[in-house]
Amino acid sequence: MPDYALNTSENTRRRHIKEVRFQWVGRIAILISLGFLALMFIAISVRGYSVFEQTHIQLDIFFDEAHLDPSGARDPEMLLIADYKPLLTTALQRRFREVQERREKRRLYKILSRGAVFALGEMVQKNPNLIGTSQRLWLPASAEVDLYMKGKVDVSLEEELRRLKNKEINWVNQLKAQGQIKKKFNTRFFTKGDSREPELSGILGAVIGSAFSLLVCFTIAFPLGLLTAIYLEDFAKKTLLTDLIEININNLAAVPSIVFGLLGLSIFLGVFHLPRSTPLVGGMVLALMTLPTIIIAARASLRSVPNTIREAALGLGASKVQTTFHHTVPLAMPGILTGTILGMAGALGETAPLLMIGMVAFIVDVPQGITDVATSLPVQIFLWADSPEKGFVERTAAAIMVLLSFLVLMNLLAVFLRKKLQRQW
Amino acid sequence: MMSIRIIAASLLSLGMVVGPSGLAAEGLSGAAVQVSNRDHIKIVGSSTVYPFSTVVAENFGRTTRFKTPIVESTGSGGGLKLFCAGLGAHYPDITNASRRIKKSEIDNCAENGVTEIIEVKIGYDGIVLANSRKNPKLEVSLRDVFQALAKNVPIGEGGLQANPHQTWADINPDLPSIKIEIMGPPPTSGTRDAFVELAMEGGCNTFPFIKALKGTDKAAYKALCHTIREDGVFIEAGENDNLIVQKLNANPDAFGVFGFSFLDQNIDTVQGALVNGVEPSFERIADGAYPVSRSLYFYVKKANIGQTPGIAEYMQEYISDKASGDEGYLADRGLIPMQPAEHDDWVDKINNLEPLTVD
Numbered sequence: 001m002p003d004y005a006l007n008t009s010e011n012t013r014r015r016h017i018k019e020v021r022f023q024w025v026g027r028i029a030i031l032i033s034l035g036f037l038a039l040m041f042i043a044i045s046v047r048g049y050s051v052f053e054q055t056h057i058q059l060d061i062f063f064d065e066a067h068l069d070p071s072g073a074r075d076p077e078m079l080l081i082a083d084y085k086p087l088l089t090t091a092l093q094r095r096f097r098e099v100q101e102r103r104e105k106r107r108l109y110k111i112l113s114r115g116a117v118f119a120l121g122e123m124v125q126k127n128p129n130l131i132g133t134s135q136r137l138w139l140p141a142s143a144e145v146d147l148y149m150k151g152k153v154d155v156s157l158e159e160e161l162r163r164l165k166n167k168e169i170n171w172v173n174q175l176k177a178q179g180q181i182k183k184k185f186n187t188r189f190f191t192k193g194d195s196r197e198p199e200l201s202g203i204l205g206a207v208i209g210s211a212f213s214l215l216v217c218f219t220i221a222f223p224l225g226l227l228t229a230i231y232l233e234d235f236a237k238k239t240l241l242t243d244l245i246e247i248n249i250n251n252l253a254a255v256p257s258i259v260f261g262l263l264g265l266s267i268f269l270g271v272f273h274l275p276r277s278t279p280l281v282g283g284m285v286l287a288l289m290t291l292p293t294i295i296i297a298a299r300a301s302l303r304s305v306p307n308t309i310r311e312a313a314l315g316l317g318a319s320k321v322q323t324t325f326h327h328t329v330p331l332a333m334p335g336i337l338t339g340t341i342l343g344m345a346g347a348l349g350e351t352a353p354l355l356m357i358g359m360v361a362f363i364v365d366v367p368q369g370i371t372d373v374a375t376s377l378p379v380q381i382f383l384w385a386d387s388p389e390k391g392f393v394e395r396t397a398a399a400i401m402v403l404l405s406f407l408v409l410m411n412l413l414a415v416f417l418r419k420k421l422q423r424q425w
Numbered sequence: 426m427m428s429i430r431i432i433a434a435s436l437l438s439l440g441m442v443v444g445p446s447g448l449a450a451e452g453l454s455g456a457a458v459q460v461s462n463r464d465h466i467k468i469v470g471s472s473t474v475y476p477f478s479t480v481v482a483e484n485f486g487r488t489t490r491f492k493t494p495i496v497e498s499t500g501s502g503g504g505l506k507l508f509c510a511g512l513g514a515h516y517p518d519i520t521n522a523s524r525r526i527k528k529s530e531i532d533n534c535a536e537n538g539v540t541e542i543i544e545v546k547i548g549y550d551g552i553v554l555a556n557s558r559k560n561p562k563l564e565v566s567l568r569d570v571f572q573a574l575a576k577n578v579p580i581g582e583g584g585l586q587a588n589p590h591q592t593w594a595d596i597n598p599d600l601p602s603i604k605i606e607i608m609g610p611p612p613t614s615g616t617r618d619a620f621v622e623l624a625m626e627g628g629c630n631t632f633p634f635i636k637a638l639k640g641t642d643k644a645a646y647k648a649l650c651h652t653i654r655e656d657g658v659f660i661e662a663g664e665n666d667n668l669i670v671q672k673l674n675a676n677p678d679a680f681g682v683f684g685f686s687f688l689d690q691n692i693d694t695v696q697g698a699l700v701n702g703v704e705p706s707f708e709r710i711a712d713g714a715y716p717v718s719r720s721l722y723f724y725v726k727k728a729n730i731g732q733t734p735g736i737a738e739y740m741q742e743y744i745s746d747k748a749s750g751d752e753g754y755l756a757d758r759g760l761i762p763m764q765p766a767e768h769d770d771w772v773d774k775i776n777n778l779e780p781l782t783v784d
Contacts, residue, residue: 080490106752114754118487154693161558161693196480273515277495361497362479364486373465373495386665388476388690388759 044404048397054186054199055146056138057112057175059091063124063131074128084120088112088139095180096171104167111168113140115200138184143198143391145172149183152390163390189398193366194380198391201384203402205366209279209359209374210348210406216283216370217290217347222340224287225294226329229336232295233302234310234324253292260289261353269357277358277373285353290343297339301332334421338414345410349403351378377403463514463733466494470504470521471615472664473550473684474721477760478521478743484754485742491735494519501615508724509534518729518736522722523550523615531781541727541780545740546771547749549761551685551710551718552620553697554607555670559677563593563698565600567716570700571628572596573605574659576652583634588654608662608669609682619719620682624700626650627716670695685710685718686759710761718761727780737778744768744775 065072068082092108093099099108116139124130144164147153149172153164175181192202228249236242264285268274274281305328313323329336354360360379367374375383381403384396468478475498486493499507501522508520509530526544534542554570556563565573572578572588573596580586593600610617629650630636638646653659662669662681669681670691680698685705688697697705701716709715723743730736742748749755751762762768 077490081488114484121487157693163690163692196476196483276515277497358497361495362475362482363495364483364493385667386472388666388687390690 041404044397044400048394048399048401050150050152051189051394051398052186053150053183054188055141055149056182056184057141057145058136058138058180058182059088059095060134060136061087061091061120061139062134063087063120064090065132068124068131069128074131076125079125079128080121082121082124084117084124087120088116096174107165107167108171111142111145111171113142113199114197115140115195118200140188140199141181143389144168145181146199147390148172149181150394189395193364194362194375194383195364196362196387196389198387198389198395201392201395203377203380203399205363206375206377206380206399207402208367209282209363210376212279212367212370212374213282213286213354213376214344214348216280217286218340218344220284220287221290221294221343225291225340226298226336228291229295229298229302230324230329233299234328235320249292249295253296256352257289257350258352258356260285261356263288264353265356275371275373277361277363278371279367279374279376280370281357282354282359282374282376283370285357286347286350289350289353290340290347293343293346294336294340297343298332298336301335301339302328304335305331331423334417334423338418341410341414341417345407345414348376348406348410349378351376351382354379377406465492466519466733466735466739467517468494468496468519468521468723469499469507469517470497470519470723471501471523471721472498473501473523473615474521474547474723476686476758477547477721477755478723480754480758481739481743481748484748485735485739489735489738489742491738494735494739496521505530505724506533508726509537509539511537512539512726512728514733518733519723519725519739522724523719524618525720525722526724526781539726539728543725543727543740543775543778544781545723545725545744545775546763546767547721547723547743547760548755548763549710549718550721550759551705551715551761552616552623552682553685553688553705553717554624554680554682554700555673555688555695555697556680557673557677558694558696560603561601562696563600563680564702565698566631566701567624567628568631569593569596569600569628570624571631571650574607574625574653575629575649576654577649579632579635585649588656588658591658603678605658606660606676606679607658607682608660608672608679610664610666611661614664616682616684620717621651621653623717623719625653684759685761689759707756707761711764721760724781727778730778740775744772 064087067086068084069075069078071078089105089109092112093105096108099105119139141149144153145168148164148169153162153169155162155169159166172181188200189202191204192200193205195201232242232246264281268281268284269276274284309327309331310323313327314320318326354376359375360383361373361375362383363373363375365372377399381396381399384392384399466482468482470478475496479496482494482496485491497517501524504517504520505522505526508517510516526542531542534540554563554565572590573593575588577585578588578590590596590605592602592604594602609620629646630639635646635649638649660679662672666681666683666687669683670687673679673681674694681695685697685707688695688705689707699705703709703715705715705717710718725736725740745753747753749760749762750768751765753762756762763771
């Protein structure tokens with residue numbers, strides 16, 4: 001409410017203008033940063049959303065016994081090494097009878113993904129009864145056909161400048177006219193590990209790798225950080241030594257992450273001979289990195305518990321340990337957990353230390369445990385961004401979307417804990 | 426209040442219980458991995474060979490009973506260092522290299538007990554000088570490339586001066602009068618090594634007095650031929666070749682130095698300059714006419730064959746016609762295959778598991 005008595009002086013008017021101006025500067029700053037954030041999200045989403053659909057081609061496949069298992073023994077070993085490619089070539093041949101020349105047949109075969117062969121192999125191994133039957137199947141198309149179906153091939157370019165030639169486009173259009181090619185939801189992207197064929201690659205291996213690393217990181221950093229914070233805050237006497245430790249912890253929080261990677265390389269791999277490229281070592285390195293963050297957050301929230309609570313507990317006869325673990329720590333826990341989650345979110349987005357300990361590797365199999373070789377989400381983004389094949393452009397963007405959604409989820413959890421559980425004194 | 430306490434206590438106890446016991450288990454299994462043999466092949470090395478090795482590894486893993494090999498991209502030098510660090514499951518079985526192993530590296534290997542190394546040549550890779558399709562294609566000689574990029578260039582017969590060339594036309598009036606701007610890999614990269622050795626040194630050798638210097642003062646020769654100018658004309662664009670391609674699209678006057686496979690994948694937007702009148706095409710690199718091409722290799726520890734399952738079979742897959750042959754799947758990825766006679770030679774060597782001899 002304006003105060004008319006004071007509003008008359010020139011000085012007041014100027015101060016008022018200053019205030020308004022400052023508020024606008026603040027608003028513009030927020031607007032600009034939000035604008036950049038929105039730009040980033042939009043740019044990534046526009047590139048990445050197309051991954052959620054994948055082009056498939058419908059073919060009638062005859063699982064020819066003469067090709068797959070001439071002996072009829074259905075030996076799993078034999079079914080694994082059997083050649084499934086002829087099933088596809090014959091199916092394509094029957095679909096496009098006009099293609100006769102050898103070179104052209106090879107080109108025709110390439111509209112299908114190499115993964116189509118693997119898919120057939122997996123089906124037969126799961127269900128050997130398929131042998132001898134004919135099935136109408138949706139099989140993955142090659143990355144180039146997929147890009148064309150998503151409108152990412154510039155058809156107006158001269159033919160020789162395109163990786164997908166007029167012939168292939170013609171075949172695809174024929175399939176399209178018959179409804180035998182269509183985009184389906186891309187389950188593979190969420191259920192498989194990495195692949196060098198863009199259309200076969202998935203994010204699951206990296207997600208699990210990240211999850212294992214974070215699990216190791218949490219089980220090491222959380223108890224260590226919490227106990228350190230409790231001791232320093234509630235038990236240790238203030239001496240020169242504790243001051244020194246405090247300064248060092250604060251310094252450690254500012255050390256660049258690559259240094260922790262080098263430490264991991266020389267200590268965990270060099271001295272302890274722990275297995276290279278595994279979430280175990282990755283998690284240990286990340287734990288070193290998040291430890292100072294957790295200690296600092298935990299100390300701050302322990303400090304914010306009013307001393308009256310401690311004094312009341314001590315006054316009623318509780319021991320110091322009882323006071324801490326029955327009263328102080330539970331009351332500080334929301335703050336501690338918020339700090340921990342933010343620290344873990346930082347660890348999730350970390351690449352540099354993982355480069356040093358060999359987690360930048362091509363790994364097809366989804367890791368089963370913390371001692372299996374694995375990559376992590378940010379490393380997967382790095383690897384895909386570096387791949388020559390065009391199909392990986394959208395995959396890189398989609399992987400960034402997955403990583404960002406995990407980060408947003410973790411931050412939301414932190415906000416939720418702070419809002420719901422934090423006590424006001 | 427009660428619920429916070431329960432959550433907090435349970436989280437804390439979880440942390441305390443899982444922490445130590447989990448660690449103990451990890452420690453144990455970690456040791457176990459080290460003592461027993463690995464069930465998968467471990468490959469390190471060159472980032473140029475990485476895209477090819479990973480394709481072979483994936484195919485190998487999917488079509489045999491063996492596990493998919495793990496391929497790590499460490500650079501040729503870094504890979505050989507890891508490879509030569511010792512025998513046993515803790516060290517890699519195979520290392521990729523975009524150059525031949527050096528004598529010093531063989532010695533280092535031998536010191537650590539890695540005495541028998543099998544060399545496998547997989548094919549060739551061309552290094553291209555490319556620009557955006559928005560501008561006309563460039564036609565240069567190696568001499569032009571050297572004069573565009575060297576720190577010091579010859580003046581007259583025998584004299585040297587700091588590189589004065591600012592536009593291509595300064596070097597050679599036939600070239601366009603646009604500013605020289607070349608993006609390429611940093612010195613840690615094998616592509617950079619090969620580019621310097623093949624293109625720069627090749628151009629350098631067209632000056633007779635510099636060529637003569639090679640015999641008399643090798644250090645001065647190397648300093649002259651291998652040093653790239655540092656006045657901002659050559660821009661180190663990092664190891665990510667996709668990034669260079671994108672920058673070329675944004676700046677049609679700039680050129681980029683990268684491997685043929687990236688040109689092959691981006692042929693709709695960029696074009697390779699003719700070097701000494703030869704187009705950087707699949708055929709011309711394969712027949713050896715294109716001057717800036719190098720051989721790609723991988724090295725295998727003979728002692729590990731039979732220890733780590735699948736090594737011999739992986740080598741067979743790599744050298745098979747369906748992979749590295751004329752129409753193999755690696756050719757689709759931009760690897761330039763060897764001529765059939767040379768390919769057959771290598772198949773023989775691998776079948777006999779002939780170890781590398783120091784010469």
